[in-house]
Amino acid sequence: MLTIHFAGPAACTVWKPGVAEPADTPVWLDLLDPDDAERAHAESVLGAKLPQRDQISAIELSSRLRSDDEILRLNIPAFVRAEAGHGAMTPLGFVLTPKLLVSVRYAESLAFAHASELTDKAETAGNSVDMFIGLIESIVNVSADRMEETAAELSKLSRAVFSDEGGQRGLLRGALFKVGAAQRQIVQLRSAMLGVSRVIAYLCEISPEWIGKKKLERFKTIQTDIGSLNEFEQQLSDRLQFLLDAVLGFINNNQNEIMKVLTIVSVVTIGPMTLAGIWGMNFKSIGEYDWPHGYAMALAAMAVSVIVPMIIFKWKRWF
Structure with a gap:
């Protein structure tokens, strides 16, 4: 699917072959698991080739971050899906020019949905760099929300594990699955934030003139926010490890209690x-x-x- 966002008051539109487009200038082309026709149309508007999925998934730095004339190619090999913790992570690629932003992704994303909604509500969409900054900010905000949700789930799970209720033994097995799901989500968020952080660090380092100093300051602010999220993520990882050790300790203690009863019965x-x-x-x-x-x-x-x-x-x- 190819969604086109325009600079003028026209709402975004989903491109279909043979359907006329609004006269406004496009500033953001969002490709979701595109087919050959959608990719060819986006390349004709961009005036350059778009990266293939295997190129976006490459982990070497030269493939992830590259600048050619006024075209920035920014790839994130592992990106969080719409439902974090479920399914494999997918790559995310950006092609940024002074006039156009092109995003290539292969799964639904809440961050893109929020950014698209904010763009449609705005009176003026701004230029491609504004769109890119808004999209990155949306990614960071969604990641922060998911970390807060994970922290709340861990707090709830911790209270249940350390409770003195009679049904605690039956809870421990389910707690292991919940700990595993939380660990998977944290790992996915960490991988996504690492990719975004490297993209922002690269932009701050090369700092093309057409980005502008004010927008560069916004990139630095985003980088600071990502640093704060990394610290929060480390705290979540520590809490998760402590909770895992506690659950395993309770399970071992319950097993020891059972073995003690069996030993007493056998001796008696x-x-x-x-x-x-x-x-x-x-x-x-x-x-x-x-x-x-x-x-x-x-x-x-x-x-x-x-x-x-x-x-x-x-x-x-x-x-």
Whole structure:
């Protein structure tokens, strides 16, 4: 899908072959998993080739960040999908010129949806650099919101894990899955923010004249915000590791409790089983067979052999 955003008051439009476009000047071409026709139309408007998916996914620095004349090619190999923590991350590519911004992505994104909504509501969309800055700010804001959501989920999960309720044992297994999902989301956010941070650092370093000093200051502000998010993400990672250790500790403690009960049961049953084994032998020389109350005595001896170890365990506070 190819969505075209214009500089004038015309709303964004989805490009379709053979359909006339508004007369306004486009400032942002947003390609979502484009086909050959959409890619060819975007290249004709841009006047340059767009990167392929394998080129956007490349991790080497020369492929991710490149400047050719007045064309900036900025690629983020791993970007967060619309639903963080679900599915694989997809690459995101930008081609930025003084007059046009082209974005190439392969999955839905809340950040792009928010940026598109803000652009449609604005009276004037601004130039391509303004669009790019607004889009990057939207990406950072969405990442911050997701980190806050993850922090709230971790706080809720922590209260449940450290509660003294009777159903805690059943909660621990589910807590492991929730910890894994939170870890996946944090890793995805970290990867996305790392890619965005490198793009911003590159722009601040090369600083083309057509970007302007005021917009460069906005890039530096975004870089500061990303630094704050990285610190917050590190705190989340530490909390997540502590919570994982706590859950595993509780699981091990529950297993130890079960093993202790089984050990006590096995020790307590040794006495009666031994007596039953002795008196259960079919030898004529066993004198207890002829006692008038031999059966009651045997049962009493077995009961005593159970009660005495339990008293000892209770006295030792082993259960």
